[in-house]
Amino acid sequence: MPNPLAPDLPDPQSVEAEVVLDLDFYSEGPATDSKGRLFFTDIAGKSIRYLDGKKDHIWATGRRPNGQAIDKNGNHLICDSGLGAVLKYSSNGKFIGKVSPTYIGGMLVVCPNDIALDGEGGYYFTDSVRFTGAVFHVDKAGRAKPLLHSLDFPNGVAYDRESKVLYVAESYKNRILKLNLNEEIKDPGVASIFAILPRNPNNPTTGNLPDGIKLDRAKRLWIAHYGMQSLQVLSETGDLLATYNTEIPLTSNLCFHEKTVWVTGGIGEPSPGRVIKMDVGIEGYPLI
Numbered sequence: 001m002p003n004p005l006a007p008d009l010p011d012p013q014s015v016e017a018e019v020v021l022d023l024d025f026y027s028e029g030p031a032t033d034s035k036g037r038l039f040f041t042d043i044a045g046k047s048i049r050y051l052d053g054k055k056d057h058i059w060a061t062g063r064r065p066n067g068q069a070i071d072k073n074g075n076h077l078i079c080d081s082g083l084g085a086v087l088k089y090s091s092n093g094k095f096i097g098k099v100s101p102t103y104i105g106g107m108l109v110v111c112p113n114d115i116a117l118d119g120e121g122g123y124y125f126t127d128s129v130r131f132t133g134a135v136f137h138v139d140k141a142g143r144a145k146p147l148l149h150s151l152d153f154p155n156g157v158a159y160d161r162e163s164k165v166l167y168v169a170e171s172y173k174n175r176i177l178k179l180n181l182n183e184e185i186k187d188p189g190v191a192s193i194f195a196i197l198p199r200n201p202n203n204p205t206t207g208n209l210p211d212g213i214k215l216d217r218a219k220r221l222w223i224a225h226y227g228m229q230s231l232q233v234l235s236e237t238g239d240l241l242a243t244y245n246t247e248i249p250l251t252s253n254l255c256f257h258e259k260t261v262w263v264t265g266g267i268g269e270p271s272p273g274r275v276i277k278m279d280v281g282i283e284g285y286p287l288i
Contacts, residue, residue: 003241003242005235005239005241006218006220006233006235006241006242008218008281008282009220009233009241009242009280009282010242010280010281010282012242012243012244012245015244015278015279015280016278017244017245017246017247017248017263017276017277017278018276018277018278018279019247019274019275019276020051020054020275020276020277021051021054021056021273021274021275022272022273022274023042023045023056023266023271023272023273023274023275024042024045024271024272024273025042025043025044025045025266025270025271025272025273026042026043026044026250026252026265026266026268026269026270026271026272026273027040027041027042027252027264027265027266027273027274027275028040028041028042028043028065028066028067028212028252028253028264028265029041029048029065029066029067029068029078029079029114029253029264030212030253030254030255030262030263030264030275031068031069031070031076031255032070032255032257032262033070033074033091034074036257036258037050037051037052038050038051038255038257038262038275039051039059039068039070039076040056040262040264040275041062041065041066041067041068041078042065042273043064043065043066043081043270044064044270044271046061046062046063046064046065046082047059047060047061047062047065048060048061048062048065048068048076048078048089048093051275056275059093060076060089060093060094060095062078062080062082062083062087063080063081063082063083064080064081064082064083065078065079065080065087066078066079066080066081066112066113066114067079067112067113067114067115067125067126067156067212067253068115069115069116069117069123069287070287070288071117071121071288072288073091074090074091075088075089075090075091075096076088076089076091077099077115077117077123079112079113079114079115079125079126080112081111081112081113081128083098084102084108084109084110084111084112085098085099085100085102085109085112086098086099086100086112086115086123086125086138087099099138099142100112100125100136100138100144101138101142101144104134104136104144104145104146105136105144105145105146105187105188107127107134107146107149109127109136110127110129111127111128111129112125112126112127112128113125113126113127113128113154113155114126114155114156114157114212114253115157116157116158116159116166116287117159117287117288118137118139118159118161119159119161119288120139120140121139121140122137122138122139122140123137123138124136124137124147124157124159124166125138125157126154126155126156126157126168127154128153128154128155128171129153130152130153130172131150131152132149132150132151133149133150133151133152133153133154133170134146134147134148134149134150134151134154134188135147135148135149135151135154135157135166135168135179145185145188146187146188147166147179147185147188147189148168148177148179148188148189148190148191149188151168151170151173151177152170152171152172152173153170153171153172153209154168154169154170154171154177155168155169155170155171155209155210155211155212156168156169156210156211156212156213156214156223156224156253157169157213158213158214158215158221158285160215160219160285163182163219164180164181164182165178165179165180165181166178166179166181167179167194167213167215167221168191169210169211169212169213169223170210171209171210171211171226172209174196174197174199174208174209174210175193175194175195175196175197175210176193176194176195176197176210176213176221176223176234176238177191177192177193177194178191178192178193178194179191179192180192194221194234194238195221195234195238195239195240197210197223197225197232197240198225198228198232198240198243200227200228203227206226206227207227207228208225208227208228209225209226209227210223210224210225210226211223211224211225211226211251211252211253211265212224212252212253212254212264214254214255214256214284214285215284215285216233216256216282216283216284216285217282217283217284217285218236218282219236219285220233220234220235220236220241221233221234222254222261224246224251224252224253224254224263224264224265225251226250226251226252226265227249227250228251229245229246229247229248229249229251230243230244230245230246230251231243231244231246231251231254231261231263231278232244244278244280246263246265246276246278247274247276248263248264248265248266248267248274248276249265249266249267249268250265250266250267250268250269251263251264251265252264252265252266253265255284256282256283256284256285257284258283259279259280259281259282259283260277260278260279260280261277261278261280261282261284262275262276262277263275263276263277263278
């Protein structure tokens with residue numbers, strides 16, 4: 001039955017999760033390059049990997065690589081929680097160096113988790129700490145500033161360049177925050193609550209953790225809900241439109257390529273991991 005609020009969204013009952021890879025370790029950080037290749041990370045395996053057909057290969061290594069983004073030049077920006085920094089790799093996997101400061105606005109960067117490009121050569125990233133987590137921006141020149149702090153494990157982050165709105169998943173609050181960057185950001189800013197997400201009553205602690213988030217072309221927000229085995233889709237006003245079963249109990253993150261969504265995560269953490277894809281007929285918001 002068509003969704004009256006979003007007729008182009010497929011019926012969840014008609015969408016199947018195709019298991020592409022079962023892995024030794026929990027997976028994260030999916031992103032596709034200009035050639036359509038899928039890259040992802042495995043935190044415990046200390047590697048950045050890519051998919052070739054139905055086989056995966058190590059592309060580069062890190063300490064604890066997590067979220068990643070690929071810029072217009074093919075460089076990869078990787079949130080490495082083990083090194084407490086965002087790292088840069090060239091398009092052929094060569095390690096270039098650390099590109100985020102150790103301290104930003106007097107705050108020590110502890111656990112970079114996820115990242116979103118700002119479209120102007122800079123990026124936003126989350127620092128995932130319980131109760132004192134933060135969101136930072138680093139511009140093209142390397143100047144960094146805090147945007148939010150005192151969050152309970154900020155996780156996924158997505159940026160709408162046209163509206164200049166930043167979305168952040170605050171995992172242990174089971175909610176999505178919205179920060180309007182058209183307004184002057186004080187030291188630091190205050191986000192509004194965009195949405196409170198559905199709850200898993202069987203696992204109130206770790207069954208309700210929104211993780212990676214991405215916008216689609218229509219600016220709906222897709223949420224990888226760790227512990228809920230699902231992708232949840234929100235309208236531009238924060239209403240729940242659809243829930244898709246990922247067949248990954250600990251769903252970690254997602255990315256779009258053409259009209260397919262790729263999803264990472266695992267059966268457990270740190271292992272085993274899984275990558276699936278869903279043919280949803282929806283295109284993602286352009287990331288660069």
